Amino acid sequence: MASNSLRERLASGDELVGTFxxxxxxxVAETIGETDLDFVVLDQEHGPLTAETTxxxxxxxxxxDTSAVVRVRSNDPPEIQRALDLGAEGVQIPQIETAEDARTAVDAARFSPVGERGFSMYVRAGEYIGSESYTEDQNEQTTVIVHVEGERGVENIDEILSVDGIDVIFLGPYDLSQSLGVPGQINxxxxxxxxxxxxxKAADANRVVGTHADDPETARxxxxxxAQYVTLSVELPTLHDAFDSAYHDAVADE
Structure with missing residues (x-):
């Protein structure tokens, strides 16, 4: 398990790079964890992951030493609560378009007095037995990442940036390209x-930005x-490209 939480590392200014x-x-999750990547985002939104598999x-x-983050399927309190109860260190919440959306996400991810997360400490996040400091520890350690991935979200970015309890504003380039009428043209x-x-704007507001990159050059x-928090590719295209490249290197001299 990572010795310092993502939230602590972001607060200290570290540049964090992970993958989906x-x-x-x-x-596969453990193999990714054995690399030098800082985190892996377990993608329930675009993958077949259930609560059990997550x-x-x-x-x-x-x-x-890598951190586990879950991208939930929607900005829905039970979805967010379940991901965190399962032991995820952070949660990524898609399709945030307004400050109200952002507050809903924070309320679902943080316990009182910060938010309204449903409370049971007899879960994996509480090591099944809980503790007196469980809610305080979770509020301090949980990383809340909200996806701003549409033109409306960008239009409302000043209000979203003002919402307390968000750790990362994650810009989704693919959905943003679609909302701007150039689907897939993320450059x-x-x-x-x-x-x-x-x-x-985030720098002026002293807030952290994240985004996705398909390749190391774009990540850089x-x-x-x-940006302080960058997802680099997805595990399946990375696996595909590695084997394809290895094959062509092997037969190059034939």
Whole structure:
């Protein structure tokens, strides 16, 4: 298990790079954890992951120094609560478009007096026995990441940035490209210009920005632009490209 929480590392200014996992394999999760990546996002939104498989994946990651984050399917309090009860260190919440959306996410992810997360400490996050400091510890250690991935969310970014309890504003370039009428063109000037504007506003508000990159060069670009939390690719295309490259290297001289 990671010695310092993601939240602590973000607060100290560390640049964190992770990846997405959509397969329901604990061995894949553990393998990712054995790399130098800082975190892995277990993707319930775009993958087939259930509560049961997510629990197994977090157990696999917890055997390593990498942190487990869960991207839930929607901004729904039971979804968020369940992911955190299963032991995820952080939760990523999609399709945040307004300050009200952001407050709903924070309320679901944090216990009173900060939020309204449903309370049971007899869960994996509480090591099944709980403690007197359980809610305080969870509030201090849980990383709340909200996805701003549409034009409306960008239009409301000042209000979203003002919501307390958010640790990362995560810019989703693919959904943003779609909302701007250039689906899939994540390097289109309309997309990158808006993302750069959000990075600047977040810096002015002393808030952390995250985003996704398909390759190391793009990841470095956004880290240089001020992002602190970057997902680098997804495990399946990474696996595909590694084997494809290895095959062609092996037969190159034939």
């Amino acid at each position: 996992q959509i397969t329901a394999s604990p061995m 629990a197994s994946l977090t157990m696999g990651v917890d055997n390593t 289109h000037e309309r997309v990158t210009s808006l993302m750069e504007d959000v990075c600047e 670009r956004w880290l240089d632009a001020g």
